[in-house]
Amino acid sequence: MDETALRSALPENIAYRVQALKLAEDGGVSVVLDGTGLGAAERASFEQAAKQAIEAVEGVSDARIAVMADRVKRRFIAIGSGKGGVGKSTLTANLAVALKRMGHKVGVVDADVYGPSQPTLLASEKAKPEAIDRTLQPVAGTLGIPMLSMGHLIAPGKALAWRGLKAAGALTELIEADWGDAETILIDLPPGTGDVQLTMIQKHRPDGAVIVSTPQDLALIDAARAGQLFETAGVPVIGLVENMSGYQCPHCGEFSDPFGQGGVESIAARLELPFLGRIPLTMDIRIASDAGNPPAAEDGATGAPFMAVAEKLANWLKQGKHG
Numbered sequence: 208m209d210e211t212a213l214r215s216a217l218p219e220n221i222a223y224r225v226q227a228l229k230l231a232e233d234g235g236v237s238v239v240l241d242g243t244g245l246g247a248a249e250r251a252s253f254e255q256a257a258k259q260a261i262e263a264v265e266g267v268s269d270a271r272i273a274v275m276a277d278r279v280k281r282r283f284i285a286i287g288s289g290k291g292g293v294g295k296s297t298l299t300a301n302l303a304v305a306l307k308r309m310g311h312k313v314g315v316v317d318a319d320v321y322g323p324s325q326p327t328l329l330a331s332e333k334a335k336p337e338a339i340d341r342t343l344q345p346v347a348g349t350l351g352i353p354m355l356s357m358g359h360l361i362a363p364g365k366a367l368a369w370r371g372l373k374a375a376g377a378l379t380e381l382i383e384a385d386w387g388d389a390e391t392i393l394i395d396l397p398p399g400t401g402d403v404q405l406t407m408i409q410k411h412r413p414d415g416a417v418i419v420s421t422p423q424d425l426a427l428i429d430a431a432r433a434g435q436l437f438e439t440a441g442v443p444v445i446g447l448v449e450n451m452s453g454y455q456c457p458h459c460g461e462f463s464d465p466f467g468q469g470g471v472e473s474i475a476a477r478l479e480l481p482f483l484g485r486i487p488l489t490m491d492i493r494i495a496s497d498a499g500n501p502p503a504a505e506d507g508a509t510g511a512p513f514m515a516v517a518e519k520l521a522n523w524l525k526q527g528k529h530g
């Protein structure tokens with residue numbers, strides 16, 4: 208029995224992760240495995256399988272297995288808005304599926320304690336996340352995107368009792384969950400600039416923020432305030448998105464601008480922040496998103512504006528700036 212024989216005793220999916228293997232004179236074996244991309248449950252089962260396989264080799268007295276921690280470089284991107292109901296959750300879900308289709312390893316945290324809607328938008332309402340060693344395990348949403356939502360933790364109708372410090376604590380649990388190999392986590396923040404946002408900024412410091420607003424004046428003022436909160440805390444604002452921008456009547460085809468148009472682009476220019484694009488107000492977006500099938504999951508005109516914003520975000524992620 209030698210180290211080569213011990214390596215070949217390991218199952219193939221474990222053998223290629225061996226970083227070091229040492230056989231001591233007393234027959235004790237230590238193995239170090241690379242745990243990149245493995246969740247807590249997989250790490251535990253790899254550890255057990257490796258121990259069993261090595262200890263089954265004749266002459267081995269004992270096997271000690273160490274699975275090294277995940278070395279994924281992970282970035283958190285906050286999606287915020289000044290006001291509620293401007294489409295922040297819809298944008299988050301569509302950006303997640305768009306990024307996923309572009310090959311990104313993406314995850315979603317729904318931190319919107321006031322109206323957690325990602326379980327609906329990403330079709331994971333029935334899922335119940337488990338905890339392993341007190342670490343939450345994300346559930347699979349649309350296109351298999353790993354996700355966790357305040358909605359998975361809070362019983363329906365109990366959201367009010369969760370505001371303030373409790374919500375901020377829950378946010379930490381969601382952020383520090385077992386994100387496996389996900390490299391980009393989009394965080395759907397509650398609207399405004401309250402406790403959850405402050406915890407996000409002070410404790411978890413996202414790598415960047417996207418601000419969404421409708422074009423009407425009141426929403427714009429609040430969006431500018433949300434943008435400034437991030438900027439002041441040193442969190443780069445990746446850019447502003449104008450949602451519900453222009454409406455085409457499905458009957459007569461005429462375009463109208465119920466909330467005005469171009470307001471977000473001009474406020475972005477005034478604040479010297481990038482403008483990432485506009486998403487029109489369409490019935491298809493609402494129907495598809497609310498049915499757990501965000502339009503960006505498929506090719507077509509409805510999903511195209513989300514894909515365009517996602518490309519700008521992807522560019523920022525690649526270069527740390529806009530190309």
Ligand SMILES: Nc1ncnc2c1ncn2[C@@H]1O[C@H](COP(=O)(O)OP(=O)(O)OP(=O)(O)O)[C@@H](O)[C@H]1O
Nearest residue numbers: 291292293294295296297322451487488489492493
């Ligand atoms: N571009 C759009 N066209 C049509 N409907 C939209 C569009 N964007 C969002 N909606 C609809 O508007 C409603 C509010 O959107 P959403 O929940 O994404 O907003 P929010 O800013 O996340 O709200 P909250 O304050 O609850 O967090 C939803 O019913 C959604 O389907």
